[in-house]
Amino acid sequence: MESPKMEKLTALAKTRFLSLYDAEYKNRKGEPKHWIIASRKSYEDLENLYFNHGEEKTDAVVLVAIHQETHQLVLIRQFRMPLNDFIYELPAGLIDEGEDANSTIGRELREETGLELIEVTHLQDKLYLSAGMTDESVALVYCTCKGAVSTEYLEADETIEPILVSKEEAQKILESGSKLDIKTYLVLQQFILGML
Template sequence: MNKNRIKKLSALAETKFLNLYDVEYEKKNGKTGQWAMASRKDLETLNGQCFENREEKTDAAIIAALHEKSNKLVCIRQFRVPLNDYIYELPAGLIDGEEDFEESAARELREETGFKLAKINHEKTRKRIYASPGMTDESAAMVFCTCTGDGSDQQLEEEEDIEVMLLSQEEVKALLKKDVKIDIKAYMVFQAFVEIGEKLFK
């Protein structure tokens, strides 16, 4: 990590899954600036990362999976409260406790879709990426893999409203032409799947 420019963190709001912090930091000209930041991490964890050089913990796992039997991409359409609408996404979820991202990816894929993770493409998988760094430090592992089995929604939590789909290259191509809400991570995977197909996952 480069020079630590964060000088102080103050909690503004804390909830079960998301926290809001006021950040005092040093600007490039040496002056002090303020920033509002959302985080999955509690204040103790953030202070440890910023001021005690503790290793950053990846927050979530995102699963880009190809169903082996059908040779189709696993996709979900999920209701998201902030949008008050459904959005096309990839299966994903928070990493629990001491799980590594691979364990989390297998668990979330099974819980959200009913599919079983078969093989991870370690060459394309990334341990940590960031989707909206201007607003949050949230990070996720991007896991490219294949999966097996039949889809199911039997393990969904009460608040999860998810439709599971298997999409061919042509179906993804057609979806990208529609005026529908698509998560940015899913959008990038959709584009790559249209261009290079199953090579993305194997």
């Protein structure tokens, strides 16, 4: 079976954090098709990646953080505009220009939760969140932290409530019917089972 082949990329819309592109390609039968891609990458970076086999860069970090003093899992409740509601998530953030995953971890943990990074215990790079819609990739980071949760370091456009949850509280969140990010759902299950 022949793989589809992208032939042309056209920028449709660009914002500070996200852009839309039209990918023209031929399907496995050779028929011309279009696919809309949401990306955090610039047109130049995508063009280099798709047509010149350039290096793919990780877009963000997602943090599975255990609070050292309490052995609780660090979560956030964040208002997300596409949902027009709050959702339980793991702390996360974009890798800024000039940073890599490692240099982003402590900054994002502090910004979103007020907590201080102690140690990264595992980092799995280039994991994809919704490959049918976006090329966004993340580094999933397991780490330990300390301190008290705080909203002092949030950016103006962030509406985030950082929380520490016990296994019992994690179970209640899963049973509550609250909106959950899928990564958070899976990590809460791991946490309850003692796998973290």
